[in-house]
Amino acid sequence: MRSVRARAALGATVVVAVALIGAGLAVLLVLRANLTDQAGLQAEVVAREVAGQLALDVPYDRLETHDEEDHPVQVTDEDGRVVAVSKDLEAISGTGTDQVAPVPSPAAGGPTGSGGDDDGDGGDDSAPGRGGDDSAPGRGEVDSGDPDFGNGTATVDGDTADYRFASVRATTSAGVTLTVHAGAPLAAEQEAVGSVRGAMLIGLPVLLLVVAGVTWLVTRRALRPVEGIRREMAAITASEDLSRRVPEPGSRDEIARLARTTNETLTALEASVDRQRRFVADASHELRSPIASLRTQLEVGAAHPELLDVPGAVADTVRLQALATDLLLLARLDAGERPGRTTLDLGALVREEVAQRTGDPVVPTVSVPDSGVFEVVGSRGQLARVIGNLLDNAERHAHSAVTVSVRGGRGGVVVAVTDDGAGVPPQERERIFERFVRLDDARSRDEGGAGLGLAIARDVAVRHGGRLSVDGAREGGARFELWLPPAG
Template identity: 60%
Template sequence: MPVRIGSVRARTTVAATAVVAVALVVAGLAVVLLLRASLDRQSDLQSEVSAREVASQLAAGVPATRLDLPDSEEHPVQVVDSSGRVVAAGEDLSAISGSAAAEQDDDAPKRGMVSDDVGHSTGSATVDGETAGYRFASLQVTTPRGETLTVNAGTDLATAREAVGTVTKAMLAGLPLLLAVVAGVTWLVTRRALRPVAAIRTELAEITASSDLTRRVPVPSSRDEVAGLARTTNETLAALERSVERQRGFVADASHELRNPIAALRTELEVAAAHPELLDLDGLTEEVVRLQRLAADLLLLARLDAGERGVTPKPIVLAGLLREEAGRRRAADRFPIGIEVEAGPLVLGSRDRLARALGNLLDNAQRHASSEVNITLREENDRWAVMDITDDGPGVPPDDRERIFERFVRLDDARSRDDGGAGLGLAIARELLGVEGGTLTVEAAPRGGAIFRIRLPLHTVRVGDHGRA
């Protein structure tokens, strides 16, 4: 497979390699500096030991001309007096530069004593005609005769510098190889980690091409983010499949519901055209009105499915809305509507949507009631406005208490379409209340019948409206 510079695998490999390279360079510098400092301390110690050995001889009264001096090539030693004159030097040692003699304390030690203060510096010495770098230790000593001398002793830095150079070269030689290993391992690990992602992408592409929403992407056995992505993708595909099936069912049911009134209307018009004396204007008007209402319901559901909101919520006094909707039905009520208001809750939402939902529920209750319909309005836990719409009809079987809120569902298949409607009223009511943040459920009434319970979140301000209508 060709390597793409912008791919996740390539970017991950480059980033990992760069991070490791920076870390190795920093770690290498730290190691080299620590090694160099350690070797310098060791050289300082060796130089100081050599200087103290010579100073101890001077403090003991050994003349400068009879000093036992170490090998000049490894530890060049030079003894100078207070005026800077060389009074003793190692064999074949011709010059020392860069020693710390000038930095010594002006307070000379007592007679026969060696100073505790030691100065360290890096300089050079010429031994047998060859100049090399050395690490010097300088200290003062006072002879028993009262003469103060300075002893400069050095340690060859060639070995230390060679060790530092060897380590540095080894690191520089191993760095590219180590980076190559890191890059290769990162590339392989990333490829293995992204293999499930490639499988998910391939399966999604095939699902898109085939439009087969029953298929699912493979879920890897690992419990990582890729497995979570696969599960979420399958959940999304399942939700999409349900949505598509719902839309197909909706279109099929809508076509069926529209076909019947249109066919009936066409039949009546054809009969009227052949026999004008049989024209039933009232029947035609009723069919047109029912067809108009069905089309309006279908359009409303389509807007809700599309996620349409588009209404600025406003405070609504539920008691006033309830009485208003009940008052619209009193003239043509099949049964009276009793209203009991135990509280005056205020909710935030769309008055038209809430009125439509309440109207659908009142129509449903009056359609199924035997003798009465009652409405109770109250508050619950200072959080909810609760409205119960109760009828004394046959009730709703427990197994059907969720199914009745589906679209085009009519439990009583034997009743006429005119009496039963298209089976959209309860579905519209629940979806409208859901848009407003509320819920709609159905329960069995204590004395028989059904209770449709609306819960809406309370607004922060409440209006006192107690009493019974």
């Protein structure tokens, strides 16, 4: 199934079906158990009533049972012989013997009991004062323990039905142990269970259809905003218009959060594309100027060799090479290139960079403690490029002095580059780190850079886990601080 609605409806229906079937089976089992226990209780009452009569030596043919059609009774002796049955009992099973014809029991004195006059005087030997023996009537007992239960069938007056049988033992005054098997009908239990089962079989499919339909409708309504988001994303893809946004539902659920996240992604993507377009346009503009100048000089030199400005051509070529190098480094940074993991001494690196500038118009002054070890982890080439760009920027704007210091601080290593120039206005201190941004519009392109040095320096610092910021210096110029985490 490719539809989320169909899968949701099917899944909900299956879960509900399993739950209802399990609950239905549990209800049927509990109902059957309760009704069976009730039938067993009824059978026990009848069995104890008959057992009580036997304990009182009531003759077998005078045993009384109520509702003989609903409560068949069978009495057996110790040898399993049937000594008495209820009226109209034609067949029985589940009591240990299927015999329904009473058999005289010698121990019990026959089907009418053992109440005969053995001495021939016609008197009642069991009467008080007659010297009767210990077997006098009324001395029997009924077993008070839990009866035995079992299920079986019985045919009474031609009708066969299922019964719950209870077996109770009784002892007569003559010491004869008899077992009374009394039954209670299970028709009510079977009818109730059948009715409930039938209702479940009819109601379950209907309920499942309702669950499936409701789930389908609810899921359709819930996923309607998703379809709107999908259509808008398809339109954005087709039109390539990243300024469009997907509709955000007013709810606070997951779909609303998805729409907001999608719009945030579109905003970031639009900004990235715009930044890339500006980058390409600015790079093209910056490249066009030295290329045009170099071409002009070469064309003039080709026509008039004596007028060829070789130093100017070399300067344009160097500038073009430096710009190409900057663009290539930015492209690698944008592509997510990870810096190296070399451990290096930032103080020594600063000394090396300053030592290469002995011929510059403004020679930087270095302040690095001799006792300190300022180790960081990163790419030596990229960090050297950061320091070089900061020195180039400071020398370009300084009047007479550039100072470089290295110290430990704020849980890391700090390199500060200070000049005594005009400084950076507070409102422009973040803008100068953007690409191709030059605040001094009056200066010539040859004297100023392409506006990539500080942007590269900040990108490299961030990718090394550090930061680069600018503030005002006490000398009145600008103070750039590079902070990098320590090694280890």
